[in-house]
Amino acid sequence: MSGFPVALTKCDGYSLLNQAFEELKEKAQLKEFEKKVSGKKVLVKPNFLGPFRPELAVTTYPELVRIVVRWLKSANAEVLVGDNAGIGGYGYNERSAKKTGILEASEGAFQNIAKEVVEKQVDSRFFKKLIVSKAVLSADYIVNLPKLKTHSLAFFTLGIKNMFGILAGASKSQVHNSAQRIEEFGEALVDIYQIRPPDLTILDGIIGMDGNGPSFGRVRPIGYLVASENALAVDLLVAKMAGAEPKLIPHLKFAMERGLGPKKSEEIEVIGEFKPIPGFRFPTTLARNRFASFFINRFIYKPIINSxxxxxxxxxxxxxxxxxxxxxxxxxxxxxxxxxxxxxxxxxxxxxxxxxxxxxxxxxxxxxxxxxxxxxxxxx
Known part of the structure; x- marks a missing residue:
C-alpha cells in the first residue's frame, strides 16, 4: 500500500458494533496486528475523562472496549485497560472507570495506571520532565481508543489528543500552566504524543459530540468506526469529514510539520467510503468562521479566552x-x-x-x- 492507510466502516448504532468491527478488521488488515501482539503486553487506552455515563458521549463507549479486549485476548495478548482521568488521583480513576462502564467492559483487564508512575524526560520547550503512567512505557503495544468529539481548547479530541491521558498526577496541570495559549497547548500535545505514540488507533465515531465539547457539547450520531496504525492519519481524515482545515488546528499542524504521519490529507489512503458529517458544529472558540480565516481565529480568540x-x-x-x-x-x-x-x-x-x-x-x-x-x- 502507498501512503498512510486509514480504514473506516459505517455503523449506525452500538447494537451493530460486532458486525462493524469485523468489517473494520478486514479493511484494516488487523490480522497482521494480531500476529504482532501474540504473547505481548498490550495497553488499551480508552478515553474516560471523568465519571460520565456512556450515553453522554464524553467517553469511549464501553462495548467497543469490550470487543477490543476480547479480540486482543483471542490473539493471545496480555491485555490491560487504563487511562488517567481529568483529575489526578487513583481514586477518581476508578470511579470514572466504573461510571463510564469501562471497568465492567474490561472483563478483568482494567488496571488503575495512576498508581504506578515514572518521571520521564520530555523534548519540549515548555517542560523538561512529566509524570507518566509506568504501564504506558512498559507496554509492548498500545491500542488507542479515542472518542470523536470537539474540545474547547484543542478543537478536537481524537487520536493525538487522547494520548494526553498518559500523564498522571499533577502533570496535566503543569502542561496547562506551561502552555497557556491555544497554539502552545497544541504544540505541547504533540510533545506528549511523541513520548509514546500508539501502535493502533481505533476511533469511536458511532455516537460523537460536536459544539462545545469535550464534556457538554451536542451528542449526535456520526456513524463510523475508523482505524489506522497512524493516529495523525485518523485525525486528518476525521477533520476532513467535519469540514475543518487541519493546518488551523494547532496540534495537527505541529504533528504534520514534524513528520509524524501524513503531511497533507492527500497522502491518506482511505479504505472504505465516507460522507462529510452534515451540520458539524465547532466549539464556539472557533464557531461561525468555520476555520475560514486564521486571522479571525487569532483575534477573536483573545477576547473569548478573556471572557x-x-x-x-x-x-x-x-x-x-x-x-x-x-x-x-x-x-x-x-x-x-x-x-x-x-x-x-x-x-x-x-x-x-x-x-x-x-x-x-x-x-x-x-x-x-x-x-x-x-x-x-x-x-x-
Missing part, C-alpha cells in the same frame, strides 16, 4: 472537582462553593471540562457574540 466563567449555584453540588483540578490554583472555596480568582486564572477550561453537573457557564464577550449562549451543554 469569564460563572457558577450556576443551582447546578453545583459542591463536589470540589474544579477546586481540586485547577492547574493555576485560581479556584478558591467560599461558603461551600467554588470561586475563581481571575488574577491568576489561565482560562484552561479545566473547571468547565470536568464539572459533571455543567455548573460552569460563560459570561462576557463570548456570551454576547454567540446566540446559543456560550459554553454550556447543548440540547440533543
Amino acid at each position: 469569564k466563567l460563572v457558577l450556576n449555584p443551582n447546578k453545583c453540588n459542591s463536589c470540589k472537582n474544579c477546586y481540586n483540578a485547577c492547574p493555576s490554583g485560581a479556584m478558591n472555596w467560599k461558603n461551600d462553593y467554588p470561586e475563581i480568582d481571575y488574577k491568576i486564572c489561565i482560562r484552561c477550561m479545566c473547571c468547565f471540562e470536568l464539572c459533571e453537573q455543567g455548573a460552569w457557564e460563560i459570561a462576557g464577550f463570548l456570551k454576547r457574540m454567540v446566540s446559543r449562549g456560550g459554553l454550556r451543554r447543548e440540547e440533543k
Whole structure:
C-alpha cells in the first residue's frame, strides 16, 4: 500500500458494533496486528475523562472496549485497560472507570495506571520532565481508543489528543500552566504524543459530540468506526469529514510539520467510503468562521479566552472537582462553593471540562457574540 492507510466502516448504532468491527478488521488488515501482539503486553487506552455515563458521549463507549479486549485476548495478548482521568488521583480513576462502564467492559483487564508512575524526560520547550503512567512505557503495544468529539481548547479530541491521558498526577496541570495559549497547548500535545505514540488507533465515531465539547457539547450520531496504525492519519481524515482545515488546528499542524504521519490529507489512503458529517458544529472558540480565516481565529480568540466563567449555584453540588483540578490554583472555596480568582486564572477550561453537573457557564464577550449562549451543554 502507498501512503498512510486509514480504514473506516459505517455503523449506525452500538447494537451493530460486532458486525462493524469485523468489517473494520478486514479493511484494516488487523490480522497482521494480531500476529504482532501474540504473547505481548498490550495497553488499551480508552478515553474516560471523568465519571460520565456512556450515553453522554464524553467517553469511549464501553462495548467497543469490550470487543477490543476480547479480540486482543483471542490473539493471545496480555491485555490491560487504563487511562488517567481529568483529575489526578487513583481514586477518581476508578470511579470514572466504573461510571463510564469501562471497568465492567474490561472483563478483568482494567488496571488503575495512576498508581504506578515514572518521571520521564520530555523534548519540549515548555517542560523538561512529566509524570507518566509506568504501564504506558512498559507496554509492548498500545491500542488507542479515542472518542470523536470537539474540545474547547484543542478543537478536537481524537487520536493525538487522547494520548494526553498518559500523564498522571499533577502533570496535566503543569502542561496547562506551561502552555497557556491555544497554539502552545497544541504544540505541547504533540510533545506528549511523541513520548509514546500508539501502535493502533481505533476511533469511536458511532455516537460523537460536536459544539462545545469535550464534556457538554451536542451528542449526535456520526456513524463510523475508523482505524489506522497512524493516529495523525485518523485525525486528518476525521477533520476532513467535519469540514475543518487541519493546518488551523494547532496540534495537527505541529504533528504534520514534524513528520509524524501524513503531511497533507492527500497522502491518506482511505479504505472504505465516507460522507462529510452534515451540520458539524465547532466549539464556539472557533464557531461561525468555520476555520475560514486564521486571522479571525487569532483575534477573536483573545477576547473569548478573556471572557469569564460563572457558577450556576443551582447546578453545583459542591463536589470540589474544579477546586481540586485547577492547574493555576485560581479556584478558591467560599461558603461551600467554588470561586475563581481571575488574577491568576489561565482560562484552561479545566473547571468547565470536568464539572459533571455543567455548573460552569460563560459570561462576557463570548456570551454576547454567540446566540446559543456560550459554553454550556447543548440540547440533543
